[in-house]
Amino acid sequence: MLSSTPDTDLIYVIEDDSTTATITRILLEKALTNSRVQLYGNGQQALDHLTAARQHSTASMPSLILLDLNMPLMDGWEFLDACNHLTVGEPVCIMVLTSSINPEDRARAAGYQNVAGFFSKPLDARTIERILRLRRSASGPTQRTAAGTEATLHHLMYQSRATAPMGDAELTQLLTQSRAFNAAHNLTGILLYSQGNIIQLLEGPETGVRTVFTRIVRDARHTGIIKLADGPVGQRLFAQWTMGFRTATPTDFATFLGYINPEHTERLSLNDPDLQDLLVTFATA
C-alpha cells in the first residue's frame, strides 16, 4: 500500500491514450476547480513519482489515482501489485478506468485493497461525479493503528423489518444512541429506512462489528433479520459516517434490494466495486 498523507487536490491519471488522458483531465478540472491533475503514460512513470513523493516528505501524494489497465511498460495490474509493496500508510484511493468489460477484471480489481471503484470508458461528466462521490465517501477520518494503518476491516450488511413504524422521533433516538457507540468502537456505516424496511451496513474492526450486531439482533424494534454480507473488506465506504442515515422511497428500496437479492447472499461482496458504487450513489443521492 502507499504511504504519506494525500493532497486532496492532487489527482494522477495513468493512461497511455493521450486523447483519453486529456479529456479525463478536462473533466476533472471542470468538476473540481482546485484540482491539479498529473498525467502519466504508463504505470512505471506514475510509480516512480509516487516512490519519490513518499521518500521526500515535501512532495505531495495524490488523493486519487485513475488507472487504465492496458498500458505498455507497466500495465494497471503491475502497477497495483507494485503499490501493494510500497510502505503501509494512508491509503491512496485508486479507481480503475478501463475499456475492459470482462467481469473477471472487475472481480480481480476488487481484490486490491486500494481499489475503490471500477469504471468503464468512455468517461463522461456523470461518471466523474460518481468517482468523486465515491472518493469522498471512501476517504474519511478513521482510527489508525500505531503503524499508521487501519486494522483489518470487516463489513456486515443486513435487512430487517421494523416491528412498529418508526417516526422521526424514534429514528433520531436510534441514531443518537448508535452514533455514540459506533464512534467509540471505530464503526462506520449507513442505515437505510423505507416504510418499516431497514437495510444497515456496518464496517470497522471485526470484533466491533460483531459486538454491535449481536446487540442489534436482540433489539425488539425490528425483526426478520437477514444477513446480506459478512466478510473482510478493503476499505470503508462510509468512513466519515458513524451511522449515516437516509429514508428511501419504496421504489428505490426495492431497486436496491433487487440488486442484493438475499437468496444469493453467498455471491454478495461489498468488495465488488459495482455494488459499492450503487450503495454510495443510493445513500448519498
Ligand SMILES: Cc1cc2nc3c(=O)[nH]c(=O)nc-3n(C[C@H](O)[C@H](O)[C@H](O)COP(=O)(O)O)c2cc1C
Ligand atoms: C435498525 C437498528 C439499527 C441499530 N444500529 C445500531 C448501531 O449501529 N450501533 C449501536 O450502537 N446500536 C444500534 N442499534 C441499537 C442496538 O440494537 C441496541 O439497542 C443498543 O446498542 C443498546 O444495546 P443494549 O440495550 O444491549 O445496551 C440499532 C437498533 C436498530 C433497531
